[in-house]
Amino acid sequence: MRRLVLTAALCLTPLALSAAEVHVLTAARIHTSDAGQPNAEAMAWDDSGRVLALGDAKTLLARYPGAERIDAGGAIVIPGLIDAHAHLMGLGYALMRADLVGTKDKADILQRLREYEKTLPKDAWLLGGGWDQNDWHDNKFPTAADLDAAFPDRPVWLERVDGHAGWANSAAMRAVEKGPAGKTLDGDWQPDGGRILRQGDKATGLFVDGAMDLINRVVPAPDEAFREKALQRALQATASNGLTGVHDMGTSREDLALFRRFADDGRLPLRIDAYADGDKAALQDLCANGLYRHSGGHLKMQGVKLYMDGALGSRGAALLADYSDEPGNRGLLVTVPDAYEAAVRKAKRCGVQVATHAIGDRGNRLALDTYQRVLGDDAKSDHRWRIEHAQIVSLDDIPRFAKLGVIASMQPTHATSDMPWAQDRVGKERIAGAYAWRRFLDSGAHIALGSDFPVESVDPRLGLYAAATRQDRQGQPPGGWLADQKLSAAEALRGFTADAAYAGKDEKASGRLAPGLPADFVIVETDPLTMPVAELDDLKIRSTWIDGKPVYEAK
Secondary structure (H helix, E strand, O other): OEEEEOOOOOOOOOOOOOOOOEEEEEEEEEEOOOOOOOEEEEEEEEOOOEEEEEEOHHHHHHHOOOOEEEEOOOOEEEEOEEEEEEOHHHHHHHOOOEEOOOOOOHHHHHHHHHHHHOOOOOOOOEEEEEEOHHHOOOOOOOOOHHHHOOOOOOOEEEEEOOOOEEEEOHHHHHHHHHOOOOOOOOOOOOOOOEEEEEEOOEEEEEEEEOOHHHHHOOOOOOOHHHHHHHHHHHHHHHHHOOEEEEEEEEEOHHHHHHHHHHHHOOOOOOEEEEEEEOOOHHHHHHHHHOOEEOOOOOEEEEEEEEEOEOOOOOOOOOOOOOEOOEOOOOOOEOOOHHHHHHHHHHHHHOOOEEEEEEOOHHHHHHHHHHHHHHHHHHHHOOOOOEEEEOOEOOOOOHHHHHHHOOEEEEOHHHHHHHOOOHHHHHHHHHHHHEOOHHHHHHOOOOEEEOOOOOOOOOOHHHHHHHHHHOOOOOOOOOOOOOHHHOOOHHHHHHHOOHHHHHHOOOOOOOOOOOOOOEOOEEEEOOOOOOOOHHHHHHOOEEEEEEOOEEEEEOO
């Protein structure tokens, strides 16, 4: 990419600003995600980072003859990508703990853990995440005994890839029993909204959903220096993958304060839509002080993320009928329905946008039923309440999203990660409403796309690829899994740009390239709307720009 400053005489017409104030980018094509002007070959913005105009290169260069010219040559420009469901601090922590993503068996995990242990102080917990028993030859849940021989004294706590189950060794479980609560993990009791797996009456070391809190409460909390480093690493990862915006789902009061410090110091290039972490302190702050927006324009909290059920991979998603591969189990409700409805009503009173995690068909129906009761006649208002994941939905319930004005916030790579075993969980009939992006769009519902990182990769190109192919990166299965639910490349790109911005009530601030909006964009080597969709996962990123300034440039 060549950055050329044009030295022609300054034109002092009303349409021209001084050379120091205007920048003109030219490229083979600019996709805007703006229906009024879908394509252009040049874009001008001012020093504040606001787009002034888009059009053909000859016209804009004549209009701003003294501007700095940025020539992208034959490259393509797309709007900055927005991940509509992610966990920023979770990504930062994942980048600083043992990475177990892609492990093929327990031996592989132990090898990685032994290497990671070499970096730890003597008394530190060994923390890791990303394992998925569905990828193993023996796809049964692991136990503490699988860890104890290698780590008899050091506490080990490993989160499953979906964040809805955790695997502890005996030292970690002893820490719970010796902790302030002094709670025995054996017996026949179960915590609210969770499940301790047991053999007889003995805890095996596997904790699902709400049961994970038993271990999490005794894990030493990270200090602020660690948290700052984690956030910095997460910000670097998002920029290098073309993300200019993230909807951070489940932001605590403390995490919002950290984001605010970065924003105050000018260290927050990413645009963060923070959603409060349930009916807790952050939501209390919104109700007491009003919706939050940082003056710099890169941080806001105007929504809350609530939980209905667990996850499909750990059989915690709430189903209307038994799991096909575990008779007698219908999953978990993470939140008691009455408490959930009370939280939804509270958010409505406070003018807070509601987003609810719901994966199973029962979880989704309960969320929709609650929305319908609480919204009443306001269902026709521009509330933009959301259901996060909408993963397994009864065919009867899909049309209710459009009718209630509820946005389906979905993650394409969940489908391609889950496709080897999803039908085993729910059977042939229920799979028709699974990861049903096309059915949602055809019903008139709004969808928004994301990744749920670090559950999935932070790379949105994998989401574009999964949405358009419904295949893994080896091109399997041929033609795609449940191929009638594919999206076009254009629909997928819109899901990560304009539609994601709409879901965050940000359509006047991001998601498109149009006059008056921030110059948030990504320069890529190839046109994602004309290249073979089978190559979208390898789309090369040259640079990522926010407010008209590069925050990442490929070497």
